[in-house]
Amino acid sequence: MSSRKKVFLGLFAFVTVLVLAGVFSCSRLPTIVPDLARRSGPVVQLEGESGPLSEARSKSIIDGLKKRGEDTGIFDRHLALEEAIVGSPLTTGNKVLLLQDGPATYEAMLAAIVRARDHINMETYILEDDEVGQLFAQALLDKQAQGVQVNLIRDSVGTLSTPAAFFRQLTDAGVEVLEFNPVNPLAGEKDWEVNQRDHRKLLIIDGRVAFLGGINISAVYSGGSSRKDLDARPDNQPAWRDTDLQITGPVVAEFQKLFLATWEGQEGRPLQKKKYFPKLRKAGKEIVRAIGSTPDESFSLIYATLLSAIGSAETSVFITNAYFVPDPQLLAALEASAGRGVDVRLILPSATDSWLVFHAGRGYYDRLLLAGVKIYERHGALLHSKTALVDGVWATVGSTNLDWRSFLHNQELNAVVLGQEFGEQVRAMFDQDLARSDAVTLEQWRRRSLRLRAMEMYARAWEYWL
Secondary structure, three states: OOOHHHHHHHHHHHHHHHHHHOOOOOOOOOOOOOOOOOOOOOOOOEEEOOEEOOHHHHHHHHHHHHHHOOOOOHHHHOHHHHHHHHOOOEEEEEEEEEEEHHHHHHHHHHHHHHHOOOEEEEEEOOEOOOHHHHHHHHHHHHHHHOOOEEEEEEEOOOOOOOOHHHHHHHHHOOOEEEEEOOOOHHHOOOOOOOOOEEOOOEEEEOOOEEEEEOOOEOHHHOOOOOHHHHHHOOOOOOOEEOEEEEEEOOOHHHHHHHHHHHHHHOOOOOOOOOOOOOOOOOOOOEEEEEEEEOOOOOOOHHHHHHHHHHHOOOOEEEEEEOOEOOOHHHHHHHHHHHHOOOEEEEEEEOOOOOHHHHHHHHOOHHHHHHHOOEEEEEOOOEEOOEEEEEOOOEEEEEOOOEOHHHHHHEEEEEEEEEOHHHHHHHHHHHHHHHHOEEEEOHHHHOOOOHHHHHHHHHHHOOHHHO
16 A cells, blocks of 8 residues: 555554554454365346346356356355355456556546546545645536546544645536544544555546545556566655556456445445446457455455455466555465465565554465465565466456455455456466566575564564554
């Protein structure tokens, strides 16, 4: 998450006071033991542009995916379980565009904003008052002036350093701005907890196009992480490597529901009546599931479905993640997959904007490497991507880090995309990052300095709040 250092410093004072006062309630991740036994029963039902598909049509599409994919049981053993855990439908008829890094993502988002005709719903963790933030603010103001209603959810901690005047210019123009869980307890709800944050990044245009992933609205993303981009950047401006999706098709309605649920849950002002749920036509052939998690639920839906996917993997698990502080169940799932011969690879940062998270995660390297998990550290850019690919056919991209904060304390948003064709795109992206990464070996890791070991021990003491 960009500007995480500045946000952490602001939040640290709140955390210290609250810990001393005993305000924090110690929630725990649930013990989730997926039942992966093969069962006969109703086929997983898909939804299309006109609602639920017939059982026969759903089976035909799933069978087609299985034939095009690797020899894997993921469709037989995983999909029904994920359906039961998540609740949101698998939706067919979508078009998914993979966007890498800030420049390409911002270009696509701003172009979509220009085309907006009815409404714009935007939800973000960080929205900075810099050249990129001002560019987006002006684009939103222009659309509001044209009669397009703009509704914005911004996290209170994530925008802590953004001047009030920045948001005032928006509200004065008619933009509806909702501050998620204000850091001021007097402005919050009766069960206020400063530790609960909205880490989602979501932009919906006219209920027809959705953007989501890991990219905040900040100038730190202005440069890409390609070799050409890196050569053009000053030495004191590190590139950020991130991933987003642009999605059109029926599943956009599911992302819209999640945005509106957050607005209602935060008791935002009644929104203007707009066409939030237009008739959505088939836009492509991707099958997508929208998954939103919130700390108000008994467990993270994204966490549960990721454990399910790793647990059902038969050939490969390829994960790229910026903030890796795994809990015992995730550790066990990765170790078990490697232990049964699955090719488990993690691409993690070689440098970071949060040294506590960085060293807390590194404290698990020895255990993972010993279990046969392959670890690589991305160099040349600050890694901020949150992606996973299982068996070449189950892919997820979103805002969720593999740490306690994402699984327990944050609102997060991911998309799961099924199928070999999109899986091949994610695999190609993974291989590109792999080529710019250094392998971490067990022998090499065990030679690290006492200073690094001490930093890992200290950081792990804070992992629950990171």
